[in-house]
Amino acid sequence: MFSGASNFVNGVDKTFFIILGISFFFLIGITFTMIFFVLKYNRKKKIAAVQLKDNTWLEITWTLVPLALVMGMFYYGYMAFIPTRYPPKDAMEVKVIARMWKWSFEYKGGKQSDSLVLPVNKAVKLNLESMDVIHGFFIPSFRLKEDVVPGKHNYTWCIPEEIGQYEIMCSSYCGVRHSYMEGQVVVVSEDDFNKWLAALPDKSKETKSEGFKILQNNGCMGCHSIDGSKIVGPSFKGLYGSTVELVADDGTKKITADSTYIKESIFLPDKEIVAGYQKGIMKSYDNILKKEDVSKIIEYLKTIK
Numbered sequence: 001m002f003s004g005a006s007n008f009v010n011g012v013d014k015t016f017f018i019i020l021g022i023s024f025f026f027l028i029g030i031t032f033t034m035i036f037f038v039l040k041y042n043r044k045k046k047i048a049a050v051q052l053k054d055n056t057w058l059e060i061t062w063t064l065v066p067l068a069l070v071m072g073m074f075y076y077g078y079m080a081f082i083p084t085r086y087p088p089k090d091a092m093e094v095k096v097i098a099r100m101w102k103w104s105f106e107y108k109g110g111k112q113s114d115s116l117v118l119p120v121n122k123a124v125k126l127n128l129e130s131m132d133v134i135h136g137f138f139i140p141s142f143r144l145k146e147d148v149v150p151g152k153h154n155y156t157w158c159i160p161e162e163i164g165q166y167e168i169m170c171s172s173y174c175g176v177r178h179s180y181m182e183g184q185v186v187v188v189s190e191d192d193f194n195k196w197l198a199a200l201p202d203k204s205k206e207t208k209s210e211g212f213k214i215l216q217n218n219g220c221m222g223c224h225s226i227d228g229s230k231i232v233g234p235s236f237k238g239l240y241g242s243t244v245e246l247v248a249d250d251g252t253k254k255i256t257a258d259s260t261y262i263k264e265s266i267f268l269p270d271k272e273i274v275a276g277y278q279k280g281i282m283k284s285y286d287n288i289l290k291k292e293d294v295s296k297i298i299e300y301l302k303t304i305k
């Protein structure tokens, strides 16, 4: 708290403590008044009840005082919120790409990185894009949180004010591995930032096979590994040509993973399920991938034995 990691920390924390302070005042006040009344008007003291009719001043007071309090909370909240909607015109722009279950960041010129590296004391505008479902871009230390909605060009911005490393989290439940959807912001000096950006390999120019890129761009890697480890789905390593045990409505069977099988797994994932995995997790890519894309994926899968 009060770390000052970004330009929004003060406004948000001030609002938080004002609301907390008011709540605490009433918690203590109401509790003690209650205890006082219980003791003072205890039935054993046999105090006769008096009927009161309305009291205009009392009613005006208990209307205006809470009104002033909530308007005060609103004022501080609003004043902290408004600047978050107006990034400075000269802010550096970075595209934040959210997909199940990974954050990636694209800098001007198309270079991509897995962590968000930012120069200190420079305004940055973050354009938020989702490749699949609704995610929430959340940097607690920066007091920054904004939904990432597919098809909607949401954004947020900030000025990082302290060199260091901070956590990025996803604040919208987005599926089985939502809680693993973490990232890092690394705030460095401007010099270090420029050096880092220059040294960042340009993945868009890398000579990775096309099939690999298709897997990467469609979020397959969130669920499938290529190194043999099981994530949400089976690993792609050694899949092509191997024997796979399938569970269908009419029992289990063993097949050899050939092109037809892989094509079907991508277009009709729920028809037959790999033994040990669950139905309904992988969606069909029928309208997303073209036949040529799938052929390229298959060509690539043949190469990872």
Ligand SMILES: [Cu+2]
Residues within 6 Å of the ligand: 101, 134, 135, 136, 170, 171, 172, 173, 174, 178, 181
């Ligand atoms: Cu998410």
